[in-house]
Amino acid sequence: MQPHRAVQDLSRRDLEDRGGRRNHCLDPGGFGGVTITKAMTIACEGVTAGVLVSGTNAIIVSAGPTDQVTLRGLDINGAGTGINGIRFLAGKALIVDNCQIYEFTTNGIDVALGASGASVSVKDTRINNLGGVGIRAATTVGGVSASVDHVNISRVTTGVESAAGGNTSVSNSIMFAGSNGVLASANGAVMTVANSVMSSNNVGANASVSGATIALTNSDLFANNTAVSAAVGSNFISGANNKLFGNTSPGAGVSGTMINE
Numbered sequence: 001m002q003p004h005r006a007v008q009d010l011s012r013r014d015l016e017d018r019g020g021r022r023n024h025c026l027d028p029g030g031f032g033g034v035t036i037t038k039a040m041t042i043a044c045e046g047v048t049a050g051v052l053v054s055g056t057n058a059i060i061v062s063a064g065p066t067d068q069v070t071l072r073g074l075d076i077n078g079a080g081t082g083i084n085g086i087r088f089l090a091g092k093a094l095i096v097d098n099c100q101i102y103e104f105t106t107n108g109i110d111v112a113l114g115a116s117g118a119s120v121s122v123k124d125t126r127i128n129n130l131g132g133v134g135i136r137a138a139t140t141v142g143g144v145s146a147s148v149d150h151v152n153i154s155r156v157t158t159g160v161e162s163a164a165g166g167n168t169s170v171s172n173s174i175m176f177a178g179s180n181g182v183l184a185s186a187n188g189a190v191m192t193v194a195n196s197v198m199s200s201n202n203v204g205a206n207a208s209v210s211g212a213t214i215a216l217t218n219s220d221l222f223a224n225n226t227a228v229s230a231a232v233g234s235n236f237i238s239g240a241n242n243k244l245f246g247n248t249s250p251g252a253g254v255s256g257t258m259i260n261e
Contacts, residue, residue, distance in 0.1 A: 035060045044073035053082045063091035070095040078104035096122045106132040116142020123149045130156040138163035162189040180206045187211030207234035227251045
């Protein structure tokens with residue numbers, strides 16, 4: 001299959017209708033939203049290819065149970081009224097690599113699955129200026145695994161959230177200027193953070209409900225109103241090598257179970 005000349009060709013119809021599985025962007029441009037319903041790679045390296053939407057979701061992934069979808073090198077712009085940058089509703093795996101996501105009213109990457117066993121990987125990506133969460137992982141059935149590496153998230157309500165069924169790992173990333181840097185918001189949700197920075201947030205790291213777990217190692221919590229917060233019955237695990245400095249409160253009187261290892 002020959003590469004398409006522009007992403008706009010993909011946005012004009014459901015990608016289920018395309019015969020190929022890999023689409024390259026050869027020309028720069030800004031184009032509309034897309035829905036992906038099968039295994040697909042959209043790679044836009046070497047050019048500036050944008051997905052620009054207003055009042056809707058930019059990219060919806062609703063693929064088959066064995067399908068992997070990869071999005072690489074995209075500039076995803078909600079123009080201040082777009083809903084979500086990427087919505088992952090169904091599929092085996094979603095990979096987001098070297099993208100920019102910004103100006104949406106809700107979430108940058110919204111993982112809202114109805115089945116167990118899927119995975120999400122976000123790497124080398126910048127997410128900012130959202131009304132909601134930078135990356136939110138949730139499923140109504142079983143669990144979903146999410147990996148966030150070398151990601152910069154700012155000016156959002158929460159940088160990375162592990163919600164119902166979420167098992168989320170954050171590494172080498174920066175979450176700043178939000179209500180929460182990282183958040184475990186559901187019973188059984190797990191958030192692990194390594195070699196990362198949470199700065200200038202209301203709460204740097206927050207296990208907000210009973211049964212939620214956050215584990216931090218070799219990370220910096222600077223200039224937050226509260227460095228760490230843990231609800232009654234939650235678990236907060238520290239590698240004893242984290243750095244806290246310049247926070248209004250370090251999180252004294254934490255009510256969850258604090259473990260230093």
